[in-house]
Amino acid sequence: MIPKELDDKTEGTIVERQSTFVRFVTAESHQYKINYIRKKEFLFDELVFRGVYVVCSHPLLTHYEEDTLDIYVSSRAENASALANEFSDMTRKEYYGWLTLDECFNSQCDIVSILDDGYGLLYSGPSGLGRKVISRLKECGISFSSQSRKLKSAEIPKVLIMGANIVLAEDFRVERERS
Numbered sequence: 001m002i003p004k005e006l007d008d009k010t011e012g013t014i015v016e017r018q019s020t021f022v023r024f025v026t027a028e029s030h031q032y033k034i035n036y037i038r039k040k041e042f043l044f045d046e047l048v049f050r051g052v053y054v055v056c057s058h059p060l061l062t063h064y065e066e067d068t069l070d071i072y073v074s075s076r077a078e079n080a081s082a083l084a085n086e087f088s089d090m091t092r093k094e095y096y097g098w099l100t101l102d103e104c105f106n107s108q109c110d111i112v113s114i115l116d117d118g119y120g121l122l123y124s125g126p127s128g129l130g131r132k133v134i135s136r137l138k139e140c141g142i143s144f145s146s147q148s149r150k151l152k153s154a155e156i157p158k159v160l161i162m163g164a165n166i167v168l169a170e171d172f173r174v175e176r177e178r179s
Contacts, residue, residue: 001054002053003174006026006174007052007053008051009050010026010050010051011027011049011050012024012026012048012050012162014047014162017044020035020036020039021033021034021036022034022044022162022167024049024162031176031178032174032176033174034160034167034172034173034174035174036167036172037169037170037173038157038169038170040157040170041060042165042166042167043165045165046163048163049162049165050163051161051162052160052161052162053161054160054161055158055161056156056158056159058098059095059099060098060159061157062095062128064154064157065156066126067148068126068127068149068151069126069127069130069148070121070124070147070148071121071123071130071146072119072145073115073118073137073142073143073144074119074144075118075142075144076115076116080112080113081112083115084115087136090133090136091104091105094129094132104124104125104129105122105124105125106120106121106123109121122144134146157169158171
């Protein structure tokens, strides 16, 4: 686990990234190496960061915790652009900006076009948000069909967060190195 001296206030700079670890130096010149155990996903967005912590509950884990719901529309929306904006806001609020519209809705086709044309795969994502999308489609009188795909049983990973950088893995091992 993460040592107590590393927390949400820790400032650091990443000096090396590999497929199995990240090495960084803190503002106090302490060097650490975090090894990933069975890494699933990652995103490194910045070299300079604030905060180092591991969590077991996070919006990024939704795809590992919930069944997937596919929603196909079969009638047109009256105001496709406004409804698409609602779905964008809904996604941002549900996942606090950690998951994007493209990760939950059809990323192969513009959502406004799908709603305006009145047919096609609109949504393919976590069932929790999918139920909210269905509710809104019903309120708008839009015909649709949906299908749930059961989650494959797998161990839910943990999330290492280092500022805007994330790694999903089964676990993490931290080593403090000599500076």
